[in-house]
Each structure stands twice: as C-alpha cells, then as structure tokens.
Amino acid sequence: MLSQLHDLDLQLLRLFVTVVESGGFSAAQGELGIGQSTISTQMAKLETRLGFRLCERGKAGFRLTPKGEQVLAATRKLFGAIETFKGEARGMADLLLGELRIGLSEALDNQVLQRLGAAIGRFRQRNQAVQFELISAMPAELERRLLQDQLQLAIGYFSRGQAALDYQPLFSERQQLFCGVGHPLFGHDAIRLDDLAACDLVQHPYRFEEARQPFASGPSSARTEQVECSLAFILSGAHIGYLPEHVAAPWEASGHLRALLPDQAGYQVPFHLARHRGRQPSEAQVAFEEDLLAVFGD
Structure with a gap:
C-alpha cells in the first residue's frame, strides 16, 4: 500500500499515464524510449506499491481495471496540481510580498510628500503584492516604534543617538x-x-x-x-x-x-531614513529603500 509519495512513484505514475495514452505497452516503447519488458517491470513495481492491479494485458489487449481508471484520473489531477504549483512558484520567485510600515515626521513639505509618493509609485511598478501602512508621529515616537519592531522604516529629524538604529541622510529643510x-x-x-x-x-x-x-x-x-x-x-x-x-x-x-x-x-535640519540595524530587512523593504533613495537622490 502506498503511504508516502517518492520521486520514484512519480516516475512510475508518469510511465503509467504514457502507457495509457499510447494504448498499451508495445505502443509506449517509442514514446518512453525503453523496451516492452522494462515497461512491464516498471508497471509491476507501481502495482506492487499501490497494492492492486492497474490494467489487464494479454491476448485480449490492453485495458484498465476500474481501479486503474480511478488512479489515472487521480494521477492527472496530481500532475496538473504539480504544474500549477511550479507555475506559481516561478511567479513567486521575483514577487515581493509582506507588509511595509513606514513612519513619517509631522508637517513634511509638499515636495517631500510628492517624492515619497513617487517612490511608492515606483515600488508599485515592481512585481509585488505588499500591504503599505504610513504612520505620522513625532521623531521620538518613530524611534521607539523602530526599536519595538512596529515600523520597518522611518523618515524624520532624529537625534541619531540610538545605537541600535541606522540613519541615512535623505534631505534637509x-x-x-x-x-x-x-x-x-x-x-x-x-x-x-x-x-x-x-x-x-x-x-x-x-x-x-x-x-x-x-x-x-x-x-x-x-x-x-x-x-x-x-x-x-x-x-x-x-x-x-x-x-x-x-x-x-x-x-x-x-x-x-x-x-x-x-x-x-x-x-x-537634516532628515534621515532610519531602520533597525539588528533586523534582517525583507526583500520588499530593501526594494522600497532603493526606490526612496533613487527618488530623493534625483
């Protein structure tokens, strides 16, 4: 009885589907590139793993058993799900996910807000599905939230006295x-x-x-x-x-x-982009920092 699915089982199931779609062992030889006796041996291994016969083969020709029909349908669903997973995984390889909580100093200049908006717009052009949250607070509160992991980044005029934080110059007012x-x-x-x-x-x-x-x-x-x-x-x-x-x-x-x-x-008054130096930034945070620095650098 098959209790766990291994790579060998997937190989045997693929052979099984090819045999069925080819119409039998003999017809599947060219498709699989192996001899009929090897195909027969592999099919026997699969039936042993499953604990029941999948097909009848003999003078009457090749035909599936009722359980073989069910295994064929289940196998096609399995391979379809695997292909779907592979496609989604490929799409996620470059997809930015997660949440970004950004703190802002109060009463920022409209030009600063415009540049911040441009950085967000630039980030939204990336392959991403990120939830943004913007929070306005006093500098001391922004630093406190950074230290307590309530923010990933903060923009403000800071004392730069917190050893746990990194401060990068952004602009001045x-x-x-x-x-x-x-x-x-x-x-x-x-x-x-x-x-x-x-x-x-x-x-x-x-x-x-x-x-x-x-x-x-x-x-x-x-x-x-x-x-x-x-x-x-x-x-x-x-x-x-x-x-x-x-x-x-x-x-x-x-x-x-x-x-x-x-x-x-x-x-x-110099304004800085602050982050916690002891926290590993997410891919989304790194990307947004790049966009911020590019926009304010311009």
Missing part, C-alpha cells in the same frame, strides 16, 4: 525664527541678535536641534513638540519660535508672520 502680528519685533525696523534675548521663545522638548540653532537662549513660557502648536504660539504675538520655512510661508505671505534675522538665525 530650513528652519527660520519667526514672530507674529502684535509682537514688539514685528514692526521693528532694525532687529539685532541682542533684541531676541528678552523674547519669550517657544521650547521644544525633543528639539535636539536647538543645540545647533543660532538663537537658543532667552526665557520661555511656551512648550510644545508639534509644529502646528509652535505656529499657534507664534501667531499669538506673545512668542517667537522656529518653524520650517514651508510651514510658515503662507502665513508670512498673508502678513501674519515675520522672519527674524533670516540670514543669521536660520539653519538647516
């Missing part, structure tokens, strides 16, 4: 110091760096970049991590603070914000 309508400096003609010392500066708990800010001193009664909240403080006219140029641009154009000493107080 310019930050400027602003005040709003109603602030004493808003209509001041000649502003000096010393004039900023008495101003109430919005503080950012995670803004490690403050160490690089041209102006970082002075009293503060306003504290936030979010860009939108910094904007609200500055628009109040009671505080000055740093904002990305692209965030401030429409408010500056409408006359609600004024840049303070743009040549002296402005500075560049």
Whole structure:
C-alpha cells in the first residue's frame, strides 16, 4: 500500500499515464524510449506499491481495471496540481510580498510628500503584492516604534543617538525664527541678535536641534513638540519660535508672520531614513529603500 509519495512513484505514475495514452505497452516503447519488458517491470513495481492491479494485458489487449481508471484520473489531477504549483512558484520567485510600515515626521513639505509618493509609485511598478501602512508621529515616537519592531522604516529629524538604529541622510529643510502680528519685533525696523534675548521663545522638548540653532537662549513660557502648536504660539504675538520655512510661508505671505534675522538665525535640519540595524530587512523593504533613495537622490 502506498503511504508516502517518492520521486520514484512519480516516475512510475508518469510511465503509467504514457502507457495509457499510447494504448498499451508495445505502443509506449517509442514514446518512453525503453523496451516492452522494462515497461512491464516498471508497471509491476507501481502495482506492487499501490497494492492492486492497474490494467489487464494479454491476448485480449490492453485495458484498465476500474481501479486503474480511478488512479489515472487521480494521477492527472496530481500532475496538473504539480504544474500549477511550479507555475506559481516561478511567479513567486521575483514577487515581493509582506507588509511595509513606514513612519513619517509631522508637517513634511509638499515636495517631500510628492517624492515619497513617487517612490511608492515606483515600488508599485515592481512585481509585488505588499500591504503599505504610513504612520505620522513625532521623531521620538518613530524611534521607539523602530526599536519595538512596529515600523520597518522611518523618515524624520532624529537625534541619531540610538545605537541600535541606522540613519541615512535623505534631505534637509530650513528652519527660520519667526514672530507674529502684535509682537514688539514685528514692526521693528532694525532687529539685532541682542533684541531676541528678552523674547519669550517657544521650547521644544525633543528639539535636539536647538543645540545647533543660532538663537537658543532667552526665557520661555511656551512648550510644545508639534509644529502646528509652535505656529499657534507664534501667531499669538506673545512668542517667537522656529518653524520650517514651508510651514510658515503662507502665513508670512498673508502678513501674519515675520522672519527674524533670516540670514543669521536660520539653519538647516537634516532628515534621515532610519531602520533597525539588528533586523534582517525583507526583500520588499530593501526594494522600497532603493526606490526612496533613487527618488530623493534625483
């Protein structure tokens, strides 16, 4: 009785199908390239493996037994399933599968979002069936999620102080110091760096970049991590603070914000693509990183 299927069994079953389709042992010799006695021996081995006769052969000619008919139908189904598997396996060889969870810093420039969209579009042109998830969060939260394997990649302005993470430069954005309508400096003609010392500066708990800010001193009664909240403080006219140029641009154009000493107080903030250095990236992650770097490299 056949309890397990081995390569030899598949070979014997293929011989069996050829014999049936040829109409007998003698007719199958040319198709199989072996003699009739060898075919007979192989068929006997298959019948021994199965535990019953598959065909009658003799003066009356070749014909299948009822069980032989059932084995023939089952064998054709088996070989059909094998061919289907081989075709699907060939298709999967280059198919990118899985899930990609990407973290993004808040309030990204529209041009950055456009490039991110271009990278996603480029990736979708690949042979892939990947589920994407995009998550917006503060840099500290993005790093935490990377460390806890809740994200594969993150784009943001990071401290680069996490030894377990790799950081690759991606782009930079310019930050400027602003005040709003109603602030004493808003209509001041000649502003000096010393004039900023008495101003109430919005503080950012995670803004490690403050160490690089041209102006970082002075009293503060306003504290936030979010860009939108910094904007609200500055628009109040009671505080000055740093904002990305692209965030401030429409408010500056409408006359609600004024840049303070743009040549002296402005500075560049580098954004990085971060990943966990101790995790083996999936094929999909490697491919998407290639697409990201290609788009931002352009």
